[in-house]
Amino acid sequence: MDWDTLLAGSGSLAWLRLDLLIRLLLAALLGGLIGLEREISGKPAGLRTNILICVGAALLTDLSVGIGLLTPERPNADPARIAAQIVSGIGFLGAGTIIQARGSVVGLTTAATLWVVAAIGMAVGAAAYVEAIGTSVLVIVVLVLLRRVEAGLERRHEPVHLRIVVTASAGVLERVEAVLSHAGFAIDAVDVERSADGIVASFSLTGERPREHAVIPAILEIPGVRKVSRE
Structure with a gap:
């Protein structure tokens, strides 16, 4: 056919x-x-x-x-x-x-x-x-x-940026990093500079955003931490 x-x-x-x-x-x-x-x-x-x-x-x-x-x-x-x-x-x-x-x-x-x-x-x-x-x-x-x-x-997993002002005391930033790691945040980058208020550390983190509100009070309880703000 x-x-x-x-x-x-x-x-x-x-x-x-x-x-x-x-x-x-x-x-x-x-x-x-x-x-x-x-x-x-x-x-x-x-x-x-x-x-x-x-x-x-x-x-x-x-x-x-x-x-x-x-x-x-x-x-x-x-x-x-x-x-x-x-x-x-x-x-x-x-x-x-x-x-x-x-x-x-x-x-x-x-x-x-x-x-x-x-x-x-x-x-x-x-x-x-x-x-x-x-x-x-x-x-x-x-x-x-x-x-x-x-x-x-x-x-929930957007990058988190925290600006933390601490004194020049030794070991403060190490304790901050320990608190962040314990809260489940992965530290991607840290920028440290001196200012009139003390040492300013800017943390770039990856983790769940709801945990951000719980970790800030824990950081403020660390001796030597003066201020914590979100960027």
């Missing part, structure tokens, strides 16, 4: 085109919902990118399935080849959204979202509508709700 035979003899060609149109529209809708969340969040891969990826993946998957149905007598016509290239191609797009700067990696969530959107498009192209819709809902829940959870956790 070839394409000319199909076009000449198929009485259901109009239905096939309508079915494909419905799939592409559904892919555009699902990709658009996820892309809208990305757009509102100010991410680089937003509404249009996610729609195009989802629609493109759906179309290529539909074509991939169609090749297998139209050429059953040709063993070399592997319907999985086109679908496999979708996974490879989306990897290049995802890599382009990942940026490494200042010791941190940015864009991993965006890259993962593009990968899942492509998978949703493939599910739509394969007529797995329930799976595609269910995955889309799950992705939106993860992006919206878990972002708030992550934001709360990040606020």
Whole structure:
């Protein structure tokens, strides 16, 4: 069977085109919902990118399935080849959204979202509508709700900066460091300078912010500590 035979003899060609149109529209809708969340969040891969990826993946998957149905007598016509290239191609797009700067990696969530959107498009192209819709809902829940959870956790672990004024007595700063370590803070850096009030030590710490309020009174109880302030 070839394409000319199909076009000449198929009485259901109009239905096939309508079915494909419905799939592409559904892919555009699902990709658009996820892309809208990305757009509102100010991410680089937003509404249009996610729609195009989802629609493109759906179309290529539909074509991939169609090749297998139209050429059953040709063993070399592997319907999985086109679908496999979708996974490879989306990897290049995802890599382009990942940026490494200042010791941190940015864009991993965006890259993962593009990968899942492509998978949703493939599910739509394969007529797995329930799976595609269910995955889309799950992705939106993860992006919206878990972002708030992550934001709360990040606020608890923001860097803490304390400015401590002590006398020139020996061992005061060592006792301050011991109190901070006992409270669970990691000391990233310490800057020490002399001033008219005494010795000023600026501590850059990493730890849970709620502990900051409890550790300040403990530092003030150390003999030789005159003042503690947050920067």
